[in-house]
Amino acid sequence: MQETSYKTYKRHLSAWGIPALYAAIAMAAGLIFPEHEARIFPGLSSSLSISAATAIFSSIASGMIALTGIVFSLTFVMVQFSATAYSPRLVLWVARDPVMSHALGVFTATFLYAIAALVAVDRSGSGRVPLISTVAVAVLLLASVGMFIALIRRIGLLQINRMLLFTGDQGRKVITAVYPPLNSEVAVVGPEELQALPCGQTLVHDGAPRSIQAVNVAALVNLAKESGGVIEILAAVGDCVLQSMPLLHVLGARRAIDECKLREGIELGEERTFQQDPKYALRLLVDIAIRALSPAVNDPTTAVQALDQIGDLLVRLGQRQVEIGAYRDSDGNLRLVVPFPTWDDLLLLGFDEILFYGATSTQVMRRMNALVKDLALAVPDERRPKIEYWDGRLKAVIARSFLDGEARLEALKDDRQGLGVSSNARRSGNR
Numbered sequence: 451m452q453e454t455s456y457k458t459y460k461r462h463l464s465a466w467g468i469p470a471l472y473a474a475i476a477m478a479a480g481l482i483f484p485e486h487e488a489r490i491f492p493g494l495s496s497s498l499s500i501s502a503a504t505a506i507f508s509s510i511a512s513g514m515i516a517l518t519g520i521v522f523s524l525t526f527v528m529v530q531f532s533a534t535a536y537s538p539r540l541v542l543w544v545a546r547d548p549v550m551s552h553a554l555g556v557f558t559a560t561f562l563y564a565i566a567a568l569v570a571v572d573r574s575g576s577g578r579v580p581l582i583s584t585v586a587v588a589v590l591l592l593a594s595v596g597m598f599i600a601l602i603r604r605i606g607l608l609q610i611n612r613m614l615l616f617t618g619d620q621g622r623k624v625i626t627a628v629y630p631p632l633n634s635e636v637a638v639v640g641p642e643e644l645q646a647l648p649c650g651q652t653l654v655h656d657g658a659p660r661s662i663q664a665v666n667v668a669a670l671v672n673l674a675k676e677s678g679g680v681i682e683i684l685a686a687v688g689d690c691v692l693q694s695m696p697l698l699h700v701l702g703a704r705r706a707i708d709e710c711k712l713r714e715g716i717e718l719g720e721e722r723t724f725q726q727d728p729k730y731a732l733r734l735l736v737d738i739a740i741r742a743l744s745p746a747v748n749d750p751t752t753a754v755q756a757l758d759q760i761g762d763l764l765v766r767l768g769q770r771q772v773e774i775g776a777y778r779d780s781d782g783n784l785r786l787v788v789p790f791p792t793w794d795d796l797l798l799l800g801f802d803e804i805l806f807y808g809a810t811s812t813q814v815m816r817r818m819n820a821l822v823k824d825l826a827l828a829v830p831d832e833r834r835p836k837i838e839y840w841d842g843r844l845k846a847v848i849a850r851s852f853l854d855g856e857a858r859l860e861a862l863k864d865d866r867q868g869l870g871v872s873s874n875a876r877r878s879g880n881r
Contacts (some may be wrong), residue, residue: 458778472555473562481565484583500572503579510591511564517559528605538710549604553597560590582725612754614738618759620724621731622766627697628726629770637776643784647680647702653712655691660718662687664726665788670715671777674785679703686789688727727792732799735760750813753804754868759799761821767796793833801840809851812861818844820864
């Protein structure tokens with residue numbers, strides 16, 4: 451079994467391969483080009499004196515290696531601090547940003563080529579300073595400044611507002627890609643459609659624990675069609691599968707499907723991704739909110755900001771067709787069944803833990819009241835009963851947590867800022 455997916459391999463390549471590639475190119479160019487520059491371009495030489503060129507190249511080399519050490523030490527400290535402040539799963543996405551790999555690569559290339567250019571100055575007593583190598587060092591220096599600015603901008607993503615917006619944006623992309631519009635037709639599985647089919651093949655996981663990152667729907671539908679059967683995926687995207695855990699059943703097939711091809715249809719990795727998993731964005735936002743509500747942090751405003759993004763994702767999900775997971779071939783025959791979260795599952799993920807940990811915060815309760823009301827107005831009628839259920843749970847928690855009558859009345863107000871402008875004040879102002 452191929453345990454490392456292509457995307458995982460690509461992430462490792464980005465983290466280590468890109469800086470190594472920059473270093474290899476810089477070393478090769480530094481060893482080859484300055485040596486042959488005088489032979490290829492005999493009339494070209496820099497107007498810099500040998501002493502000036504030596505001082506400049508040595509300063510660039512020593513300064514660049516010092517800058518690299520300081521910048522990346524501070525960067526990793528900030529990433530580590532943010533991992534404890536927000537969520538270690540979320541900050542990994544920032545730490546693996548390609549900008550960091552390219553910045554490290556450019557810094558390393560500048561250092562190595564400056565050393566090579568320093569060696570080429572007055573080589574064999576020629577009294578020459580190679581012009582093209584001097585220009586190359588200057589270009590690399592400017593590129594390093596540009597990458598330094600880009601790196602600082604990327605680190606700015608660790609600010610809480612930008613981190614929440616980044617997570618929400620990932621969730622919005624996945625929702626648009628995975629869930630069809632509400633008025634579109636989706637395939638459904640009949641109540642007896644799978645029960646009547648015998649199970650002829652079971653695929654189990656073999657290896658270390660892995661998360662299901664994506665399902666190749668088109669490939670699995672084609673495999674099921676060729677075999678004349680139906681493939682039933684047993685674990686949802688985002689689930690962690692363990693040794694010998696069943697991944698799928700092949701039902702009613704005329705012949706067995708190649709196990710390797712079946713495994714290629716399910717992408718496994720070391721961790722969850724946003725690729726086909728809108729629950730992951732919700733999970734990270736909830737993590738940030740409940741961490742902010744812990745007694746050690748006590749930051750309900752961050753929880754309210756997280757609820758802004760959670761509410762937007764739930765509204766978008768409520769306006770999409772979430773009852774998906776059945777896929778048919780071009781002839782209309784059922785070929786693939788994949789488990790997806792229901793509307794109830796999504797609301798439970800978005801509300802339950804924040805309601806529990808924020809039960810004594812007036813600010814959080816008011817924001818959740820506003821979120822429930824906004825959600826009830828935005829989603830279709832058939833999805834409102836579950837929202838009414840959460841509205842009832844919210845009021846019950848407030849009644850249980852706020853024994854003082856006046857405090858309870860304050861917590862029951864709906865306010866999109868938590869402690870800002872309540873709906874009562876808005877209605878009074880509109881008179």
